[in-house]
Amino acid sequence: MDQGPEDPTAIIGKTYELVTATSLLYKQAAEIRKLTINWDAYLRSQMIAREAISVILAIDNASQQEKEYLIQENRSVVGAVYVHLLSRISKVETLQYILVMIDDMLQEDHSTADIFREESLINEDDEEGIFLSLLSSADDFVKHMDARIIAKIACWSSELMDRSDLHYYLSWLCERLKRNNDDYFQSVVRCLQIMLRVDEYRAAFVSVDGLPTLSAALTSKHNTYQSQYQLIFCVWVLSFNPKLAESMNRFIIIPILAEILSDCVKEKVIRIILASFRNFIEKPEDEVAAKENCISMVQSKVLKQLNILDQRKFDDEDMVDDIHFLTAKLQASVQDLSSFDEYASEVRSGLLEWSPVHRSEQFWRENCSRLNEKNYELLRILIHLLETKREPLILSVACFDIGEYVRHYPRGKIVIENLGGKDLVMSLLGHEDPNVRYEALIAVQKLMVHNWEYLGRQLESPAGKTQAN
Numbered sequence: 001m002d003q004g005p006e007d008p009t010a011i012i013g014k015t016y017e018l019v020t021a022t023s024l025l026y027k028q029a030a031e032i033r034k035l036t037i038n039w040d041a042y043l044r045s046q047m048i049a050r051e052a053i054s055v056i057l058a059i060d061n062a063s064q065q066e067k068e069y070l071i072q073e074n075r076s077v078v079g080a081v082y083v084h085l086l087s088r089i090s091k092v093e094t095l096q097y098i099l100v101m102i103d104d105m106l107q108e109d110h111s112t113a114d115i116f117r118e119e120s121l122i123n124e125d126d127e128e129g130i131f132l133s134l135l136s137s138a139d140d141f142v143k144h145m146d147a148r149i150i151a152k153i154a155c156w157s158s159e160l161m162d163r164s165d166l167h168y169y170l171s172w173l174c175e176r177l178k179r180n181n182d183d184y185f186q187s188v189v190r191c192l193q194i195m196l197r198v199d200e201y202r203a204a205f206v207s208v209d210g211l212p213t214l215s216a217a218l219t220s221k222h223n224t225y226q227s228q229y230q231l232i233f234c235v236w237v238l239s240f241n242p243k244l245a246e247s248m249n250r251f252i253i254i255p256i257l258a259e260i261l262s263d264c265v266k267e268k269v270i271r272i273i274l275a276s277f278r279n280f281i282e283k284p285e286d287e288v289a290a291k292e293n294c295i296s297m298v299q300s301k302v303l304k305q306l307n308i309l310d311q312r313k314f315d316d317e318d319m320v321d322d323i324h325f326l327t328a329k330l331q332a333s334v335q336d337l338s339s340f341d342e343y344a345s346e347v348r349s350g351l352l353e354w355s356p357v358h359r360s361e362q363f364w365r366e367n368c369s370r371l372n373e374k375n376y377e378l379l380r381i382l383i384h385l386l387e388t389k390r391e392p393l394i395l396s397v398a399c400f401d402i403g404e405y406v407r408h409y410p411r412g413k414i415v416i417e418n419l420g421g422k423d424l425v426m427s428l429l430g431h432e433d434p435n436v437r438y439e440a441l442i443a444v445q446k447l448m449v450h451n452w453e454y455l456g457r458q459l460e461s462p463a464g465k466t467q468a469n
Contacts, residue, residue: 025148025187028141029100036060037097047088052081059101071105075112078105083119087130092139099134099145106152113156116149132165135172144184147173151194154201166204170195174205174213180220180227189217189230196237202244211238211251218256225266232257232272239279246289248280249296249348258300267316270309274322277302281329294333295345303330340367347378350385352397358404368408372415379405379419386424392433399425399436403443413447422447 039056042048048056055074059067071078082098089095105112120129131153134146150169154161161169173195176188195201205211217223218231235253239245248254254277261273280293297303306327314320343357357363371378385398402421406412416422425447428440 023186023190024183025141025144029103029145032096032100032141033104035093035097037094042085042089048081048085052077056081068108072109075105075109076115079112079115080119083116083130086134092142095134095137095142096139096145099142099149103145103149103152106149106156110152110156113153114158117153117157117159120153129165132168135169140184144187147191148187148194151191155194155198160198160200163204166201167208170201170205170208170210174208174210177213177217180217180222185222186227186230189227189234192234193230193237196234199241202238202241205238206244206247211244211247211253215251215253215256218253218260225269228260229266229269229272232260232269232276236272236276236279239276239283242283242285245280245283245293246286249289249292249345252350254280254293254296255300255349255351258297258302258305261302261305267314267319271316271319271322274319274326277326278322281326291333291336291341292345292348294329295337295341296349297326298330298333298337299342299345299349303327303334306330339363340370343367344378347381347401350381350389350394352385352394352401354393354397358397358400364404364408368405368412371405371409376415376419379415379421383416383419383421383424386421386428392431392436395428395431395433395436396439399428399439399443403439403446406443406446416447 037060039048039053039060043050043053055070055077059070059074059078062070079102082102085098086095102116106116116131120131131146131150135143135150137143137146147169154166154169160166173188173192176182176184177192179185182188192205196205214231214234218228218235223231235248235257239248257273257276261270264270264273277297280297281290284290284293306323309323310327314323339357339360340363342355343363346352346355346357379402382398382401385394386402389395389398402416402425406416409415416425425440425443428436429444431437431440
């Protein structure tokens with residue numbers, strides 16, 4: 001399994017205890033380990049063999065050191081028994097206990113992942129397997145501990161997870177990633193941290209709309225410093241994939257991280273943001289994408305934050321090196337920045353504002369045809385923003401830009417109509433915000449009239465200026 005050129009496993013391992021110790025799942029697991037299970041009842045009902053009972057009872061009654069030895073010596077038997085019972089019992093308390101024991105075995109010895117994977121396939125007739133089926137349990141602890149076990153088996157076993165099972169599991173995680181105020185949220189993100197160590201799983205995560213879901217989770221007001229760190233950690237791990245590092249700007253990840261950086265006081269959060277930014281520049285194989293990521297950082301005022309951080313004293317040499325690396329790269333980017341580069345980066349980020357290029361007559365005269373590049377990529381994004389965004393400022397600027405493109409590019413009207421932009425602009429004529437209505441009206445006029453000089457004089461008239469303001 002490819003974990004990327006710089007394996008983040010070591011750092012994940014170091015943070016494991018800190019992450020789990022603060023989660024509800026961890027606290028509940030500590031209590032469940034103290035339970036005494038009536039194994040004799042399962043023996044009498046012939047759900048478990050006498051030989052297996054003797055091993056399990058020995059483990060239950062042993063000290064921690066003895067328990068580790070017994071599990072190691074009998075791991076195949078114990079693994080088979082636990083999986084066998086999972087598929088046949090319904091008592092929640094016993095299910096919880098078995099899942100905790102399985103999780104402990106996996107954590108103490110990663111190689112047991114293959115045992116549990118093989119036993120789950122042998123013991124379960126259902127196509128999705130016993131572990132995937134428990135994700136739909138009515139008990140919150142059962143399904144979230146089960147989710148953690150699935151992540152460990154998927155990453156630590158010698159074979160990759162089945163494609164359809166992987167899609168199902170990652171979709172399950174993404175759905176719960178949308179519930180930032182859930183008590184088990186940290187546990188869900190922890191599962192994702194484990195899964196994204198494997199490069200093949202990173203692409204699968206993106207295929208289930210993982211990046212926009214992750215982006216939305218990062219902006220939630222319910223985030224604690226710990227959950228914020230875990231989410232950014234996921235971004236950092238994803239950025240070891242060159243293609244994913246190239247796409248970060250399309251999912252507004254950079255502006256979101258820049259905003260968190262500007263408000264953050266926790267050193268570990270600052271460290272992981274800086275490491276992510278560095279990957280966004282170093283990992284892309286496409287130089288244009290790396291440059292766009294740099295521009296997005298400049299626009300998000302990351303240079304200002306780097307200057308502030310440079311005044312502080314950090315003991316972490318890697319962190320200091322990241323600050324100096326990013327400062328040098330962004331300063332070089334500022335010097336090479338063209339007005340079109342700046343504009344393209346802003347449009348791709350989706351965060352439109354009245355930056356100077358939008359109102360520049362010279363900019364549109366010189367660059368209108370460049371909006372046709374890459375199969376009208378920027379125009380398609382502007383039109384998509386009209387369809388999906390709700391913020392009045394973004395809608396106003398998008399309408400204005402479409403109008404300016406039509407005004408300056410000879411075939412602009414036909415292009416916008418073919419891309420479906422005309423109907424979307426017209427639909428905003430009745431928008432509740434007066435600025436959106438105004439920009440939509442002017443854009444429609446540009447789409448309709450042919451005498452641009454006359455329209456220009458109308459816009460420059462006192463009445464037109466008053467209305468625009």
